[in-house]
Amino acid sequence: MSTRRSGSSRKKKGPTKGSGGQGRRKLEGRGPTPKASDRTWHKNYRPPAPKKKTERTTDAVAGRNPVVEALEAEVPASTLYVAGGVEMDDRIRKSVRLAADRGIPVLEATEAQLARITDNARHQGIALQVPPYEYENGIDLVVELMDDWSKGYRHKPPLVVALDSITDPHNLGAILRSASAFSADAVVIPSRRSVGVTSTVWKTSAGAAARVPVGQVSNLNSALTEYKKAGMFTIGLDGDGDQSLPGLPLATEPLCVVVGSEGTGLSRLVAENVDQIVSIPISSELESLNASLAAGITLYEIARLRAKID
Incomplete structure (x- = not known):
């Protein structure tokens, strides 16, 4: 004779059908637990150190007269940049000749490149890149x-x-x-x-x-x-x-x-x-x-x- 009451059901032990898939979906994308020092709400949180400002390692002399004067004074220089298609005059021609005599590379540059090299100075189509000054x-x-x-x-x-x-x-x-x-x-x-x-x-x-x-x-x-x-x-x-x-x-x-x-x-x-x-x-x-x-x-x-x- 059965002792089960009417309307009652016996619960099976273990997970029900499909519960494993539901659990995987809930955990999806969470990844490993972050370190306490990385959690902004944790007492051991440590904010990242501020990024150091990048210092320019080179400088540039810009403009036709200054470049000629710098080359004549034998200012230490690494590269002479001349804008492509620039109108050549005696100063640019002299700068190119002086740079060549000193073995300084002469490269063609765009207006955008010259603006970046000279920090938006009035370059007149020519710039001389120089290393940091040695005091x-x-x-x-x-x-x-x-x-x-x-x-x-x-x-x-x-x-x-x-x-x-x-x-x-x-x-x-x-x-x-x-x-x-x-x-x-x-x-x-x-x-x-x-x-x-x-x-x-x-x-x-x-x-x-x-x-x-x-x-x-x-x-x-x-x-x-x-x-x-x-x-x-x-x-x-x-x-x-x-x-x-x-x-x-x-x-x-x-x-x-x-x-x-x-x-x-x-x-x-x-x-x-x-x-x-x-x-x-x-x-x-x-x-x-x-x-x-x-x-x-x-x-x-x-x-x-x-x-x-x-």
Whole structure:
């Protein structure tokens, strides 16, 4: 006699028909469990490190005159690019000839390629690719100049221009040009918060960046202290200086001229550390001189005074 009640059914052990397929569909696409450090909601989550900005490993001099000047000055270069179908003139022909004489490859480029190579500068259909500038050690450079002078290897006392946070490449290029014109031995820049030798500097300097060495220091104030230990005098340019530039007494001594930044001038620590603050007399108190112009005027006056003792 059966004991089952009416309407009841016996459940079978194990999965029902088709349950395996249903389970596979539910798990489909989930993959392995992510690590705790990858789960944004987990206490051990670690966000990915920000990507480092890619630095350009090369630079380019753009424009017909700057390229000719750079090649004539034997600026280190890797490739000369000329736009396909560009109207040839004497400057482009000269650039191609100078590059060939130096063994620099000459390649045809499209307008888009030239725009990328020159960072959208006005290239006039030609660009010269140059490697990163190789700076000298700004302290060793000056110490060596002083050592050569003290031993009689140099006729004139060393003259150096140091830049206190100059950030405009046009100013650096113009200062290099003045340094070359008035026989300065070197230009020194800080490694931080200061413009370096870029394609704009090459262009503005008209090749002077290849004639005047540029030294780099980690701290300008500390470098000035080392210069003074080596026997060099230091002056800073400022409108409120206690010494007027004409007839500068220190002009004929080993000298470092410090030029302040475009906006704020000399930093406080540098102003306190230099031997003398020098001002350039101007006719109007409402006017101020651009950093590169002030450097050029000062270097001219120093060259004029030094010429009197030759």
